[in-house]
Amino acid sequence: MSAAIKTKAIKSRKDLQNLREAMTKAYTSQTSKIIVCGGTGCVAGGSLKIYENLKAQMENNGLNVEVSLEKEPHDNSIGLKKSGCHGFCEMGPLVRIEPQGWLYTKVKVDDCNEIVEKTIKKGECVDRLAYRIGDEIYRKQEEIPFYKQQIRVVLEHCGKIDADSINEYIAIGGYEAFEKALFDMQPDDIVSEISLSMLRGRGGGGFPTGKKWEQVRRAKGERKYIVCNGDEGDPGAFMDRSIMEGDPHRMLEGMMIAGVAVGAQEGYIYVRAEYPLAVRRLMNAIAQAEELGLLGDDIMGSGFSFRIYIAKGAGAFVCGEGSALTASIEGKRGFPRVKPPRTTENGLFDSPTVLNNVETFATVSQIISKGAKWYLSIGTPTSPGTKAFALTGNITNTGLIEVPMGTTLRKIIFDIGGGMRGDGEFKAVQIGGPSGACLTKDHLDLPLDFDTLKKIGAMIGSGGLVVMDSHTCMVEVARFFMHFTQNESCGKCVPCREGTKRMLEILERIVEGNGNEGDIELLEELSDTISNTALCGLGKSAPNPVVSTISNFREEYETHVYEKKCPAGQCQKLKKIYIDPLTCKGCSACSRKCPVGAISGKIKEPFSIDLTKCIRCGSCIATCKFNAIKEV
């Protein structure tokens, strides 16, 4: 074994630079690397077992396996790393091979032997694990269309570095921006650099981050706080989770820079308890930074002190709202409060508070390192930079992507996302989670940025994209999201508590075939009242999925209400199943399969279905050899 690089506590700027030099040397000298994805999706697919198996096999083969960077590099050592999410979750578990840049997809434990024998020992690619579209093979990760069309700024390190190693982060330039902010910039310079970059909050609202920092910097208060909102609760969104899991130090660095800029001494990360891996990686990252002296008192002799704490959320969606979030950290009920005063004046513990989301903080360090001009060169003039999206639904490539602001939906869905999965046609995409709106094929060529979406009554939200095909019922989509907001309403204000309950009630009766004339109009009236009178953003945006589906798919609602039919064929209660008496041979296979005994008849005579008993499970249709059972 080789000697370890000495890592001592950093007491000065020079110490950090020395450490960075040593780590960069170690990092670059380690050319051969196997990076196993340790994101939640791949872990669920068994990636940790793959990691252990690879490790064991490599050691059994007498290879020099190196799992940490602190060891002095030596010949023939092969780095084996666990990284954060690579993004291409659809094809997980993923294993990246360096220096070749190959990406192995859908790797199983059984494949480990071949990887060791072929790739590690002989340097050959295991082609059957490479990504393919039709006959075309894409060995290198960067060549895969899913990756090729993305620009990864925030997710740059995710999937490339060991998420549990501060040294690896430092090796590739980590904490350089913090160092610059601390020693080479005045707090005002930091704020103005962020303002110049026109960075806008990635949590949904798109509020200018520089302006927020400026307000907190100017606010009077003995104590000030930096709070990171990691309470990502939108169904189908996992951008923030991936950053926290894959590159936790970059987020910490952003918070620390914010601390320097506004004069805060403490930071809190509010993260969902349902993200155990993110919590663990963040705790580890904070512990490492404290141990190294990057967090604590008088950091690097600068006189600046900063500590970061983790507050775990108990799962309330509303706690993603600023004032509910700070209340929750304080140990109170997660209730939003009326504004003014704003969080920037009176936030956590009644002190001025910078509250940004994970992605925003993760963007900060690069703006400080590379400058506002660089950032402005990406994206659109009013929404510069990139945005991470979680791509889910009826789409070929589900996963985590990052594209410049202003990218069209068409490019995201058809070029990066690989188009629709299955035989359905593109119908709509829900953007911005339960607070967002459904966009249709008319919107496919609109540039995705804060202002364009706002104009059409939608919002980027935190970045969830749920793609829906022609088999999706839009009334059911509205019902689903209303069920979610209804469950997650905090209950404080009347319009949201009572109004969403009534909207859900109406939507439920419509999808069950009990809709009444006037229900659509009543939904519109309630939407208007709720969106204008609710107390917080959650309530105000709660009707959005309903409003947008009614405005884009009104005829679908009408068909449900007036004809008691679901055009997409999704609403179970509206399905009618019948046996065509001309085709039925009377074999009784269907009636034997029926779980509720709804089918009866005499052998060799046409059978019939009792619709009052039928639960529309469809097992009879699948059973019938003569295609005699049909659904309308």
Next chain:
Amino acid sequence: MKNTEYMYVDGIPVAINGEKNMLQVIRKTGVKLPTFCYHTDLSIYGACRMCMVEDERGNLYTACSTPPRAGMSIKTNTARLRKYRKNILELLLANHCRDCTTCANNKSCKLQDLAVRFNIDGVRFPNRADDNKVTNSSASIVFDSGKCILCGDCVRTCHEVQNVGAIDFAFRGSKMLISTAFGKPLSETMCVGCGQCAVACPTGAITARSEIQKVWDAISNPSVKTVVQVAPAVRVALGNMVGIPEGKDVSGLIFAALRKMGFDEVFDTSFGADITVLEESKEFLERLKEGKRLPIITSCCPAWIQYCEKKHPELMENVSTCRSPMEMFASVIKEERQERGKKLFHVAVMPCTAKKFEAQREEFLGKDGSRNVDAVITTDELTHMLKEAGILLNEIDPEPVDHPYDNASGAAVIFGVTGGVTEAVLRNVVKDKSRSALMKLSNVGERGNEGLKIFELTTEDGVGLRIGVASGLANAEKLLGMLKNGEKFDIIEIMACPGGCVAGGGQPFVHADVRKTRGKGLYDTDRMLSIRHSESNASVQALYDRLLKGREHELLHVHYKKK
């Protein structure tokens, strides 16, 4: 001089004079915005959304939570606002028990008022009111979640005004409800029974636990002798039911009405208060002489006693051993007013819900297990009973109380207002009892509507006394905090309800300014009485000669059992 700033309300310029929110500015223009969750005594909550106003660009603001801005122009009654307000009311009604005719708060319900005011002529949603959730483990109050509109007024009152925190919100969204911790029975929580939550409740969701039927039953039973005592604070609040101004002493009318209702004997709790003053003064002077167990803390308020037992049990030894005036009087009545062949039934009319609990306490049961006070009804309950009996308070003639407890001093009457007990005791402690001396005593710092009053006073013997008077338990907590921090006090008076008994949990709800009017009413009565201090109450002196001599401890004092 600073130029006055103006904002425009419905086109009319209105001066901004330091108002904290637009609601207060708008009220100056004679427009009363609808509200459920806005209370001047509580923190801003902003949840009912009824007080929304619209600016020129169509932006909406909740007037209760938005500070007024100079030059801002808002409208209070636009088509949009009317629609939203109606929708909100409709949503609330859809989730509310609508059996108004059988509700205790029929015609005194804000939801009902606003439904009428906004002309709600139908509810388009199925009624989902919780109709089986009545919580009645407390001796003092009853909670019916089917009538709760979740405005949170009770929660904030319990936390902010009373520092008790027995109730809070539980669950989320449409499942949200007002609950004790872990849904425990109220009787097992920190609840002290003060009833301020019931006072704050805009609907009939929290009400005093009614004992009306019990009282009617006793009155109608020929083998029962019914005796009633009426507390001082009742007389300045009851008249309002028939339009007599708040603060006007209607004691004579109440005594007459109670006789009309069928009570056999009618007495004034002020008589009991006079005994309390004598006993408490004696106790204080003894403690002062010995320098032990000071400060003496008053014991008249049963909600305070519960608060002390639950939150500061170590201070119980400082609490005076005097029973409350109601209980002192009750033991006297039980001794003297029994009639052969009849069962004695003693009713107390109180401004208070905590008295209902006090009357049940084991310390106040006779040897045979019978209660000294058999039923406690609140001012509100008496109002209901008078209505039921058809007695019009403003059309009957006043009458005095019955013999032999037919005198009361002014000192006893002012028990109903914060600082009153202190003043009454001081009148007894000082030697110079001339009119001018007593007048001076009313200016030492005990009077006034402030929640916390601290003042110093030197007696004729040159003894310096430091006195603290608190009303509202959050204020009491502050005072006790000072005490625990080592500040010296000789007398501490605590009344659980803000302003004292005049604003008790059993009184009709009023804002702080009316509380003052009720207090003033008691001081007016005091000034008009020839007997101003308790020692000069001849009937009380006669009672000492007759019954109390040597039995003071047995009949007038109490040692609360440790919980």
